Amino acid sequence: MTSSLLTDLYELTMLRAAREAGVADRRCVFEVFARSLPEGRRYGALAGTGRVLEAIADFRFDDSDLRYLRSTGVLDEDTLDHLAQYRFTGDVHGYAEGELYFPNSPVLRVEGTFGNAVLLETVILSIINHDSGVASVGSRMVTAARGRPCIEMGGRRVHEDAAIHAARAAYVVGFDSTSNLAAGAHYRIPVAGTAAHAFTLLFDTEEEAFRAQLASQGTDTALLVDTYDVEQAVRTAVELAGPELGAVRLDSGDLEEQAGSLRKLLDSLGATSTRITATGDLDEYRVEELADAPVDGYGIGTKLVTGGGHPAPGFVYKLVEREGSDGQMHPVGKKSRSKATLGAGKHAYRMLVGGRAHAELVLPGEAEVAEFERELHAELNTAGASADWGRTELRPLQVPLILGGEPVESLSQPELVQQARRRHQESLTELGLSPDDGPDGPVAIPTVTDGTEAARVLR
Amino acid sequence: MTSSLLTDLYELTMLRAAREAGVADRRCVFEVFARSLPEGRRYGALAGTGRVLEAIADFRFDDSDLRYLRSTGVLDEDTLDHLAQYRFTGDVHGYAEGELYFPNSPVLRVEGTFGNAVLLETVILSIINHDSGVASVGSRMVTAARGRPCIEMGGRRVHEDAAIHAARAAYVVGFDSTSNLAAGAHYRIPVAGTAAHAFTLLFDTEEEAFRAQLASQGTDTALLVDTYDVEQAVRTAVELAGPELGAVRLDSGDLEEQAGSLRKLLDSLGATSTRITATGDLDEYRVEELADAPVDGYGIGTKLVTGGGHPAPGFVYKLVEREGSDGQMHPVGKKSRSKATLGAGKHAYRMLVGGRAHAELVLPGEAEVAEFERELHAELNTAGASADWGRTELRPLQVPLILGGEPVESLSQPELVQQARRRHQESLTELGLSPDDGPDGPVAIPTVTDGTEAARVLR
Numbered sequence: 006m007t008s009s010l011l012t013d014l015y016e017l018t019m020l021r022a023a024r025e026a027g028v029a030d031r032r033c034v035f036e037v038f039a040r041s042l043p044e045g046r047r048y049g050a051l052a053g054t055g056r057v058l059e060a061i062a063d064f065r066f067d068d069s070d071l072r073y074l075r076s077t078g079v080l081d082e083d084t085l086d087h088l089a090q091y092r093f094t095g096d097v098h099g100y101a102e103g104e105l106y107f108p109n110s111p112v113l114r115v116e117g118t119f120g121n122a123v124l125l126e127t128v129i130l131s132i133i134n135h136d137s138g139v140a141s142v143g144s145r146m147v148t149a150a151r152g153r154p155c156i157e158m159g160g161r162r163v164h165e166d167a168a169i170h171a172a173r174a175a176y177v178v179g180f181d182s183t184s185n186l187a188a189g190a191h192y193r194i195p196v197a198g199t200a201a202h203a204f205t206l207l208f209d210t211e212e213e214a215f216r217a218q219l220a221s222q223g224t225d226t227a228l229l230v231d232t233y234d235v236e237q238a239v240r241t242a243v244e245l246a247g248p249e250l251g252a253v254r255l256d257s258g259d260l261e262e263q264a265g266s267l268r269k270l271l272d273s274l275g276a277t278s279t280r281i282t283a284t285g286d287l288d289e290y291r292v293e294e295l296a297d298a299p300v301d302g303y304g305i306g307t308k309l310v311t312g313g314g315h316p317a318p319g320f321v322y323k324l325v326e327r328e329g330s331d332g333q334m335h336p337v338g339k340k341s342r343s344k345a346t347l348g349a350g351k352h353a354y355r356m357l358v359g360g361r362a363h364a365e366l367v368l369p370g371e372a373e374v375a376e377f378e379r380e381l382h383a384e385l386n387t388a389g390a391s392a393d394w395g396r397t398e399l400r401p402l403q404v405p406l407i408l409g410g411e412p413v414e415s416l417s418q419p420e421l422v423q424q425a426r427r428r429h430q431e432s433l434t435e436l437g438l439s440p441d442d443g444p445d446g447p448v449a450i451p452t453v454t455d456g457t458e459a460a461r462v463l464r
Numbered sequence: 465m466t467s468s469l470l471t472d473l474y475e476l477t478m479l480r481a482a483r484e485a486g487v488a489d490r491r492c493v494f495e496v497f498a499r500s501l502p503e504g505r506r507y508g509a510l511a512g513t514g515r516v517l518e519a520i521a522d523f524r525f526d527d528s529d530l531r532y533l534r535s536t537g538v539l540d541e542d543t544l545d546h547l548a549q550y551r552f553t554g555d556v557h558g559y560a561e562g563e564l565y566f567p568n569s570p571v572l573r574v575e576g577t578f579g580n581a582v583l584l585e586t587v588i589l590s591i592i593n594h595d596s597g598v599a600s601v602g603s604r605m606v607t608a609a610r611g612r613p614c615i616e617m618g619g620r621r622v623h624e625d626a627a628i629h630a631a632r633a634a635y636v637v638g639f640d641s642t643s644n645l646a647a648g649a650h651y652r653i654p655v656a657g658t659a660a661h662a663f664t665l666l667f668d669t670e671e672e673a674f675r676a677q678l679a680s681q682g683t684d685t686a687l688l689v690d691t692y693d694v695e696q697a698v699r700t701a702v703e704l705a706g707p708e709l710g711a712v713r714l715d716s717g718d719l720e721e722q723a724g725s726l727r728k729l730l731d732s733l734g735a736t737s738t739r740i741t742a743t744g745d746l747d748e749y750r751v752e753e754l755a756d757a758p759v760d761g762y763g764i765g766t767k768l769v770t771g772g773g774h775p776a777p778g779f780v781y782k783l784v785e786r787e788g789s790d791g792q793m794h795p796v797g798k799k800s801r802s803k804a805t806l807g808a809g810k811h812a813y814r815m816l817v818g819g820r821a822h823a824e825l826v827l828p829g830e831a832e833v834a835e836f837e838r839e840l841h842a843e844l845n846t847a848g849a850s851a852d853w854g855r856t857e858l859r860p861l862q863v864p865l866i867l868g869g870e871p872v873e874s875l876s877q878p879e880l881v882q883q884a885r886r887r888h889q890e891s892l893t894e895l896g897l898s899p900d901d902g903p904d905g906p907v908a909i910p911t912v913t914d915g916t917e918a919a920r921v922l923r
Contacts, residue, residue, distance in 0.1 A: 011625075012645050126620065164625065222481065316771075
């Protein structure tokens, strides 16, 4: 399937009107950014960039697409002929996948003619909004888990294809594995899973069910112990598997209380290394509450794949700069009351002091970066800067992804995912939040747009 | 692509273990139901059934699927050979797509051997949870709109494939059109759309942008009037298009206030039939607030496609009855503290009095239906029933969808969608809620499981 119909009709009617008015070839800069983070979120986690590259490569109109578009009666033959030849030929720069983002971080910049770049709006936003929504809450869950492994198992709670990419986004931000086979197949993410209540209920007794599972999967499997009576189930499980039993899974009830008594019971039966896995409507707050409970891992579903109460991070695709009738580039922006946009293609850096993130620096152009450094040093001198302040670095956040329509790197999707997973971990370390602060708080670092403001952050 | 990897690993490990234990061929009944509706929701709207039929037909393991599964090391060759031959050969009964549902409504019943039916859990739940989540909130929006047309335009806020099926679900519950081209192509849903702020910003002046759009799309188009100054934009629009101007679109600010002054302005300029379309983060509550404003239609996005705060309706796929070692069918159910399930494949009817829905009747078997009718009549006689009570009917809710692995009807997806749209409208009429009651309230009709209880509902 091509990706070209994952698009809103108005992109094609705008293309038609712009071509008829002779302005479709004006050079344009579109930016993708979110105006704010959800209340309480300290940072966002960008995911989906690798999938955007794939979608742009597949963005062409085949015969069946064109037949359908003709049938709508909205496009003329000239526009349809143009679409038949369509390929994206512009440039895309963006934050590396897995990178953190903050309010107004320009996570993608698409440059090309209006006609070439306007068509990508919907598919880019769908991917970045969905994947980043999952990644942003997933990262919080991994932090709350404090190194205990997390399994993504929410596929059944979301659209069947979204499930695959939710698993992908979760892995990018540090989940260890997924229950979703398609995600395993496409992205080489480790898959995990054991058995459902249905399996226990299929047998005349729980003992028979456990025996069958152990015979098939070996003693290192996780047995589900809450179908009937938890204590009896655990006794049966250890009796059958011996102390080598891999894990027991709890999926209902008061997990904290149950985990405590389960641990005591397992220990008393000699199963001291048998792990306890908790599942059942967990989110980052529940995981946080279980920090002191003897839980060895989490299976997380609904709250992860639906973005933890914030399913759509609000990324928009805005025209910020375009060629005018004078042939020059001009910053542009909507001026009506709410939703005003800033204009001008922006450059972004993370300001680090001694390797620790202090601000998200978003500047309109290269010249402003030099100007910023000058201002910053002047300010630092004035304020009598400490040695630390001298160690200020600017880490560039935008990398070239597509130039002249061609991808800059030719990594496979599994390689892109591994790269993103490393990037996320490094950026999180740079941010230096502690799990002990809890999941919520003010935005971790400010977005600043000039040197004076940046120097103020350092003081 | 096959649908077989849209599955959690544990379904395959359960299959393997059940086959090795010699119980994979036990006959089973699985049911899909939601234990409750979200707080304040009066009913749910079932969607996705037509897509489930398609997914079951495509559920087979091809060479590349099997290669991947082999690489996981979790399945043996015997299980892989079995999967290579897998086809669903059982029966599926379910509520018609578009039907309303209530707590514990058995919206799908899947019957087959354990090995045959257990594999469908994830893909069925993904589809039904996603599509019904969108349909359930969409139905509330359509009611709040009181006949004014609603356009689905949320594709950019959700996963790119979920976007297609969100549009489909919205159309099932009465939306008039979608901006999503793939939904238009696959399901023959009318597509709609005009222009974005980027189009206005592309031109040196707003006037040039309007002129270009009108030249390309004709005067019946909708012009976006809030890029700069709304009043000036409207004057320009009517000057260029004349009073035949189709519509103006408002996307930001206080929509209620703006719609009022916009209507006055349009009327004063002679554009008395120009429509006002409101867009911008609308939900059923905002639409309700705009009931008295001179708005002629709504464009609805984020809150619709993300399920209006309840993205996952909580449908589960539970084993409720299975063959035992005695060769007889036995009801089964999980017994641990929360999440207990009832057991036994259930039959469902809507109890109508004079054509108006009064209860959702969920009974364990055919015999219980006769028993119910007997009890009901006895109760009615005792209570001195009114003439109305005599007009009690039971409308069967479950229809055969797949028998022996074969679909019962061979309708195209666009035909299924039209059928579902009619069903939804009819069931909603039967329920008889008034938009004046507002969107929220207690569940509209109780779910009852015996005749005495049903008679109590009628009193």
